Amino acid sequence: MEQLLKQIEDHKKEISAFTAADEKQVEEFRIKYLGTKGLMKSIMGEMKNVAVENKKEAGQLLNDFKVFVEEKYNELKESTVNGQQSTANSIDLSLPGDNLPIGSRHPVVLMRNRIVSIFQRLGFAVAEGPEIEDDWHNFGALNLPEHHPARDMQDTFYIQQNPDWVLRTHTSNVQIREMEKGKLPIRMIMPGRVYRNETVSARSHCFFHQVEGLYIDEHVSFADLKQTLYFFVKEMYGKDVKVRFRPSYFPFTEPSAEMDVSCFICGGSGCNICKKTGWVEILGCGMVHPNVLTNCNIDPAKYTGFAFGMGIERPAMLKYGINDIRLFSENDVRFLKQFTSAI
Ligand code: PHE
Numbered sequence: 355m356e357q358l359l360k361q362i363e364d365h366k367k368e369i370s371a372f373t374a375a376d377e378k379q380v381e382e383f384r385i386k387y388l389g390t391k392g393l394m395k396s397i398m399g400e401m402k403n404v405a406v407e408n409k410k411e412a413g414q415l416l417n418d419f420k421v422f423v424e425e426k427y428n429e430l431k432e433s434t435v436n437g438q439q440s441t442a443n444s445i446d447l448s449l450p451g452d453n454l455p456i457g458s459r460h461p462v463v464l465m466r467n468r469i470v471s472i473f474q475r476l477g478f479a480v481a482e483g484p485e486i487e488d489d490w491h492n493f494g495a496l497n498l499p500e501h502h503p504a505r506d507m508q509d510t511f512y513i514q515q516n517p518d519w520v521l522r523t524h525t526s527n528v529q530i531r532e533m534e535k536g537k538l539p540i541r542m543i544m545p546g547r548v549y550r551n552e553t554v555s556a557r558s559h560c561f562f563h564q565v566e567g568l569y570i571d572e573h574v575s576f577a578d579l580k581q582t583l584y585f586f587v588k589e590m591y592g593k594d595v596k597v598r599f600r601p602s603y604f605p606f607t608e609p610s611a612e613m614d615v616s617c618f619i620c621g622g623s624g625c626n627i628c629k630k631t632g633w634v635e636i637l638g639c640g641m642v643h644p645n646v647l648t649n650c651n652i653d654p655a656k657y658t659g660f661a662f663g664m665g666i667e668r669p670a671m672l673k674y675g676i677n678d679i680r681l682f683s684e685n686d687v688r689f690l691k692q693f694t695s696a697i
Pocket of ligand 1: 523524526565603639640663664
């Protein structure tokens with residue numbers, strides 16, 4: 355009798371601890387404890403070894419044990435629905451929740467948003483265009499006919515299946531796509547990713563980002579271009595920053611210029627960033643070439659306009675003190691999570 359009691363206690367402990375993740379395990383439980391060759395059967399067989407005077411008590415004990423095992427079986431059955439463990443019994447609602455890490459914006463996105471929002475305040479609308487572009491929109495319409503030497507200024511990735519397609523080398527393709535729509539005036543800011551077949555190093559990458567600007571209307575002059583960019587620079591780098599324009603060449607603008615700002619790292623006295631010149635180049639710009647307007651069915655006798663294009667990575671590197679452009683595309687969370695400002 356003593357022994358039987360002890361046995362039952364031990365089995366109860368084992369059974370209480372039993373868990374089943376799916377219906378298969380519930381069935382294993384049934385076979386092990388309630389099956390025709392299971393524990394219940396063999397322990398019932400112990401009755402014959404119990405002394406006559408204890409039979410009644412032992413019978414009661416075994417019956418209780420049987421109820422206990424059956425209850426456990428039903429419980430296991432209920433808790434596995436469609437082969438999955440129900441969470442109803444396993445969630446402890448009193449436990450404190452996990453802290454989900456807050457994401458952060460990519461530094462290129464932060465810089466893009468800053469640039470775009472300054473032009474939005476001047477009434478520029480945002481537009482985007484395709485990264486896989488045909489030759490006409492990336493080159494031809496921008497006054498870069500086939501075999502034009504200026505095509506070599508930008509090392510192009512061509513798409514193997516169709517040599518007429520390229521990965522756009524600049525966001526200027528979006529200028530064409532907007533002008534083609536034929537709705538004037540145009541006042542657009544066009545951010546996006548561009549590709550150039552360049553060796554990847556700390557200073558240059560085979561893809562990076564630009565923001566393009568385009569303003570077409572009657573009587574738009576170079577003075578409007580300068581004033582717009584002055585406003586941008588003051589908003590972006592502060593009111594004390596000096597600006598200078600250098601004559602330059604782009605096939606799609608005439609006249610063309612590059613704009614420098616006084617080095618915002620050393621204040622113009624000369625440092626590594628500005629290569630001791632005191633100036634940092636930030637964008638290319640100019641008056642939209644009449645051929646480009648004609649290519650887009652806009653009458654250059656009636657309309658004029660200006661365009662500009664600037665990189666995003668370089669100003670972001672300067673602002674955040676990043677010394678390797680490859681960090682932007684490696685997706686190392688330790689790098690990315692450092693940028694937390696709101697826009
Ligand atoms: N597309 C030129 C570049 O990628 C920049 C530019 C845009 C220059 C618009 C003038 C006008 O270098």
